Amino acid sequence: MMISRRAKIGKNVQIGHYTVIEEGVEIGNNVEIGNHVVITEGTIIGDHVVIKESSILGQLPTSNKNMSKKPSEKINGLKIGNHVTIGSNSVLYHGSTISNGVLIGDLASVRECVKIGENSIVGRNVIVENDTVIGKNVTIQTSSYVTAQMIVEDNVFIGPCFSSSNDKYMGEGNDSLQGPILRSGSKIGNNASLLPGVTIGQKAVVGAGAVVTKDVQAHDTVVGNPANSI
Amino acid sequence: MMISRRAKIGKNVQIGHYTVIEEGVEIGNNVEIGNHVVITEGTIIGDHVVIKESSILGQLPTSNKNMSKKPSEKINGLKIGNHVTIGSNSVLYHGSTISNGVLIGDLASVRECVKIGENSIVGRNVIVENDTVIGKNVTIQTSSYVTAQMIVEDNVFIGPCFSSSNDKYMGEGNDSLQGPILRSGSKIGNNASLLPGVTIGQKAVVGAGAVVTKDVQAHDTVVGNPANSI
């Protein structure tokens, strides 16, 4: 272990082998941290948190010259609430808030400036891009892709392999990125695709494999490519 | 290396730097283990096995309060046969059996209580969920998603980015999860989606991008959204 003397570590904290904890990290009580974990400066972790092997907490964004979004220089620390579980080989960025009771699966990644509400599930191999807001009691199943600037309200269910996008000009760089909006209680089937900026209404259902090109009304069900009401 | 003195390790076993092997692990002869690997208590590994960098063998399941499936307290150890290769950054759970000659790709994950038959291939970035049974000589290509409670018989071929699901009520919690059944010799094209509980008959073919909403007869070929015979 390589634990900074300036990290604040609570009571009854177990730390695995070869784990690196930088200075300025704050860890609550009754926390289990696996082997080969990295926790960087500015990460704040609550009580009763489980952090599995080889996960990386508090990564900073990068870019290259072809990326429209340049990382902000003022990204705040990563905040992890109580009773959170973080899976193995996951990568979480600074500036995000993971609320109490959240479960993040193995091999998942949550980018900067994301908010995830209480008791939500971010499945195995799921990617949540920057600046997205996810409500409470949301389920995002395995290998789904949640794009940037997306809004996912409370009690939404997203099946596996969901795909979303936020750039209708596909890289032409006019900066008007807008992810889809999933209103509360909506349900999305596996491998459905949402185009940039579409809104899925309250308690609406999107069928598996549907390609949603326009807004879906509350309580409606759509299927097909392009998706239409059934 | 951090190797428990109570681990049983065979002849001609190479172990990389910073690898952690817990007590009660059993490793056969002529095994190569990379750097930063974690092997937990109860994992049993055969002969001529290759385990690449940063892989995690023998993880235990977790849950949060919104998950329908709670981890069993009686998960048995992870069993890995002879001549198996496990890719880098992969995560394998306890209670699963990986038969002789299997290849598991980098960044893949195999959850608890899965059986994988001889000489099958679980590709790079593939996820196999809990309680699924995979036969012999099966190929599951890169980034495919194999849901829980699924049956994949011998000689099935699954192209890349395949998606499956097992919960037709999308999280309403009535506990009747049923993954698809892929009969022997069936073939699934890339990015096809299978709805919960559908059966793909013997030697049937599902085209790329097809969305399969009902059973497919043996030897039939289906394409489209929804998928129909051609």
Next chain:
Amino acid sequence: MMISRRAKIGKNVQIGHYTVIEEGVEIGNNVEIGNHVVITEGTIIGDHVVIKESSILGQLPTSNKNMSKKPSEKINGLKIGNHVTIGSNSVLYHGSTISNGVLIGDLASVRECVKIGENSIVGRNVIVENDTVIGKNVTIQTSSYVTAQMIVEDNVFIGPCFSSSNDKYMGEGNDSLQGPILRSGSKIGNNASLLPGVTIGQKAVVGAGAVVTKDVQAHDTVVGNPANSI
């Protein structure tokens, strides 16, 4: 750190904890290397490169008895240009060339004998298979799958969750693998699927969720399943 005395390391190189650098590795000046990284023999890294946590550089291919492609015994080293960034938990193989200014996301994998042109972006969780050639200023967004023997020309834009394939006989083993060809400036929407060997013409556009079964002419736009001109 476990750094071979026979590695050549430039000026102003920062190396994280528990990182392994094998003999014969060459690293330029002003390079940052994270914690838990593995860099194997034969890897050559330029100047101003950033390598994030737990990434693996210079992996060798493997196979099992059911794989049509056996790894060549003469794979050359991995070459990484200047001003390249490599994300966390990524896996890069030997025999590939990553040009100046490339960004590779977290949890991505680039297999053997791939070429990636200057300033291109290989997103988070993207897989690029062996022997594929990617041009300059290409963007491949998150969780996309770029199959083997594929050609991606300059200035191509690929949205998230793209899927491609190269084996129209699905594992029957006649060895005529051919990935799609994406001509310069073409754009592919999120979760589109390309069948083996199709060509997407110059500046053509493939809509989100489209399933492309035949060639698309230059400047044409296609949508649907199967994809047709709009």
